[in-house]
Amino acid sequence: MFNIALFGAGRIGQVVHAVNIAEHPQTNLYSIIDPFADNANKIANKYGCKIQSVEEAMQDANVDAVLIASATDTHAELIELAAKAGKPIFCEKPVHLDMARVEQCLAVVEAQQVPLFIGFNRRWDPQFKQVSDRLSLGEIGKAESLLITSRDPSPPPAEYVKVSGGLFRDMTIHDFDMARFIMGEEPVSIYACGSSIVDEGIKAVGDIDTAFVVMKFPSGAMATISNSRRSGYGYDQRIELHGEKGVLTAKNLHEDAVELWTEEGCKYAKPEFFFLERYKAAYIAEWNHFVEVLNGQAIPATSGLDGMQALYLADKALESLQTGKEIQL
Amino acid sequence: MFNIALFGAGRIGQVVHAVNIAEHPQTNLYSIIDPFADNANKIANKYGCKIQSVEEAMQDANVDAVLIASATDTHAELIELAAKAGKPIFCEKPVHLDMARVEQCLAVVEAQQVPLFIGFNRRWDPQFKQVSDRLSLGEIGKAESLLITSRDPSPPPAEYVKVSGGLFRDMTIHDFDMARFIMGEEPVSIYACGSSIVDEGIKAVGDIDTAFVVMKFPSGAMATISNSRRSGYGYDQRIELHGEKGVLTAKNLHEDAVELWTEEGCKYAKPEFFFLERYKAAYIAEWNHFVEVLNGQAIPATSGLDGMQALYLADKALESLQTGKEIQL
């Protein structure tokens, strides 16, 4: 049984990570660390775990591993502290919004030889994973073009957007990782086009809310990403992968399988509302994977380098958006 | 926390009930009772629970409730013993295959004033429940005709069929309960037509493997059930409810949401394989309900009378099959 110290008692900490740690037969929610006492208390009361300070947790010999789900700007420091304390690390993406800071942080991890897993949850989604697996099995031959659709149900608050690092680093970063995951090669060029048309608040803080990104790969294959901060109909998460013999499509999961046909037409349920619903199975699968890492049965499927590479693509997309040029990578 | 004694360590006991008892925050798998020591040991080892005899479990004051998932022919006796021991009862359908025995058993339960819940799991399926709920909300007006499709992926062994009570009592019984659940009224007539065309083994033991049943209700509404012991493409579990304003359909759940389009056509995944997959959410929901019963927050949504009524319809369907007549109820 591994004792886990959970950093961050916010929504994803409460609804996803605390639950998955507690329900896994080999992990125990040992402690919760959060500057907001209310949130920490909520989890401590529910799961009967300790409340610790950062220092206590890092120094506690009973802590077998850490799960970092705190605010983005704390990730790099917590990773370094945990690495120095010799504790295996599960960290929500991103490591940091600044590339230089990421490199510095990864150097520390490297030096300490501690396993670091970056939580790109979508790689563990059974639908997307299947697309990748079936490509490997040759069902569509060589990959030729990939279309990734990722649209949030509704815009986040402007305050969140302000500190998010912008659309590409906050939202598209998942799609950059997905493109790398599916294509199995690194892009050689990137182009981005964006707009602020869905939310006044986002526009006011100088970010875009809608984007198209195009990437080209060494094999000649191409990928496009279509993003919006507001779909209006739930969480739109689809992949379309065209190859020599045809296309593999991962469609949305819908809220239920009931249809109503009336004079008005035929109606069925919207896509699952948001990431907590849609990626429930993915979050469990990635935690199972991390436990395998703790057991020495696997090495992290997505490392700090994956986090860095996705961030690099986000930075280059931003450069393209600002210069109106296709950027060579 | 309620201590549960689980009777029956067979497949459904292992894969469904032991898991759900263990995972519910308010229930504890206290003991397992099964004449086959191997099965009992398997569960005892996995969950760290006691192995008890029937008598021990019934007399053990620590046992707060019993879950009966043993062989069908033991249900009635175990129900009576538990009722006399004052323990609330969750019992898999059916109470017994013989109607007179059912009545006798329910009389004992009645006398002891013990809660008895009969596990008609499909009522708790989110899809079917939604059809019922949306009918109540008036989405299609008054119900007019109901089509229930229930087809198993592949035939059970002939030995099972031999002691199963026959297709109507073993398989269609779920559909009879579903028809009562959806329509909210008791049928006034029933007709059944059956055939032995999918499996030689079933034919050899004198049972049918394919059937159509038609029922009429006091309101004039009608229902039809279509059954087969072998679909060839997974577990086919659908409902189509026509009303004044249109139709509500609960479609199958499929194994995944990935499509492949090639020269050969467009292909997607089969329906979920069988009841363990398809009704996973339903089994959890019915256990949640039973815990509410234990907490005194609910009375059993399906009682012994529901079990009896479904069995009665099965008996009458058989009578119709044998006489070639529509039976008045």
Next chain:
Amino acid sequence: MFNIALFGAGRIGQVVHAVNIAEHPQTNLYSIIDPFADNANKIANKYGCKIQSVEEAMQDANVDAVLIASATDTHAELIELAAKAGKPIFCEKPVHLDMARVEQCLAVVEAQQVPLFIGFNRRWDPQFKQVSDRLSLGEIGKAESLLITSRDPSPPPAEYVKVSGGLFRDMTIHDFDMARFIMGEEPVSIYACGSSIVDEGIKAVGDIDTAFVVMKFPSGAMATISNSRRSGYGYDQRIELHGEKGVLTAKNLHEDAVELWTEEGCKYAKPEFFFLERYKAAYIAEWNHFVEVLNGQAIPATSGLDGMQALYLADKALESLQTGKEIQL
């Protein structure tokens, strides 16, 4: 080029048959015969064809064939007259509502050795035909159970129902023919259950508006028909054919292929409104077939005997409904 005399300038004559005759490269709409001068004039003006009386048409040596799409109670007499005049006959179903009258009429046709084609249009629907063809190709092995859904968008006027011969002879007759067409064998038993719940007018004239029919075939296969005079969502025309290896389903054709996803859910178009839309391709295909008959390249795919057999099943369904018994055939 074959000159066709068209009997009946009502809706189906105008919208379907006149058009198909006129558009076929080998047929010419030569004359229209209808007691209602207005309707006849409409067609004559549009296509520049003659208006004739029944006698004129039958005696006119220029008329190469007749198409009977007049009121049901005129069919038998017109068939006999055409047969005696030696003119090949295309007649809308049914020959007559009275079985004895049908036999008498077919005897006349038989004696005259004139080709008689009965218009069971649905056999020519590309979807249903494909189900039949793919069954023959062995895609699902031997047929085991057939489910036919046939629901009209909205009830016909009570005056029509009064002279229609009742639901089974007017509407279900198509489904009886479809069952025979798909299964390729004659049923050995039939059961029918019906209700008057969708339309007061239909109830008032003593007919049913909703029905389930079950038939059994010599092979042990079974079929069920589900009918309603009012679906509320367009014309519901589906077939589900289960066999040894799986199921072939002909789904509805919808009005278009546009979907709208919003906060309210996902919405797509209703099934095609009614038979003129849904069976447009079928009507053209059956006319092409009849022209092949005229050319001596084919014999009628559905003869008077098919019409008689479907009527026989309708009569027996009615007998079952009235006696509450499964009828042996």
Next chain:
Amino acid sequence: MFNIALFGAGRIGQVVHAVNIAEHPQTNLYSIIDPFADNANKIANKYGCKIQSVEEAMQDANVDAVLIASATDTHAELIELAAKAGKPIFCEKPVHLDMARVEQCLAVVEAQQVPLFIGFNRRWDPQFKQVSDRLSLGEIGKAESLLITSRDPSPPPAEYVKVSGGLFRDMTIHDFDMARFIMGEEPVSIYACGSSIVDEGIKAVGDIDTAFVVMKFPSGAMATISNSRRSGYGYDQRIELHGEKGVLTAKNLHEDAVELWTEEGCKYAKPEFFFLERYKAAYIAEWNHFVEVLNGQAIPATSGLDGMQALYLADKALESLQTGKEIQL
């Protein structure tokens, strides 16, 4: 009745235009003009029309209008001749592959005040037209992003590609027009990325066979086009239009509505094979429109300017591809 001179007896002339002219109640296929006598004879024999030279047709006072479906490099000259002869013109896209030549040609048409309709058939597709209409009706609010998918079933011969003007001018030109049609505004920037990965022959002649194009519009809305010369599964023609309230999607039309479910999974028919099948209704609708133009009831919905604008976008896409820059328009 309008007498039409048809220029071009190739595939589209034979299968689409000759048929539509002949079947329209107000148009008559008067003459066919084609340098290949065999093709011209085929049409003349089938429809009983004259064979004319270009000069004869242009000077024939009986010719009421011309339909130009000949080789692309003859379009501009034929348009000019017809304009000077005062004959209304229906011309397949494009006017010419060279922009300067297009301008010269349109100036002649302008001077002669003759109606010129450019056949962008997809605007008349009932699915795409409905997306446009429902956007106008406000079903999704303001348009935000448009995704156009256009993939041919299999690559054309390299000889065709060589004289086609390249992917953007030959194939994407339809999508440029579609984007303008749906969005109702002219793009302000364009970016294109392409690859030669599906066909060696296309690569050999220096063209691309796969492309992504991104355009931005004055409103801030964006559009992307995804093209391939080979889908492997039929003609893939879809549109996805996201707006403030949700998304309108025009899905593919499939060959039929029959599904097969077996042990292997669930299977349905491929998209319609190619443009002759998919756009059959569109070709008829555009001809109906042109007849309205001839009747003075409409002005051409797509004029020479539309043809020129689509060609302009194709040229700019090529410039972007060659320079790796987003081009400002």
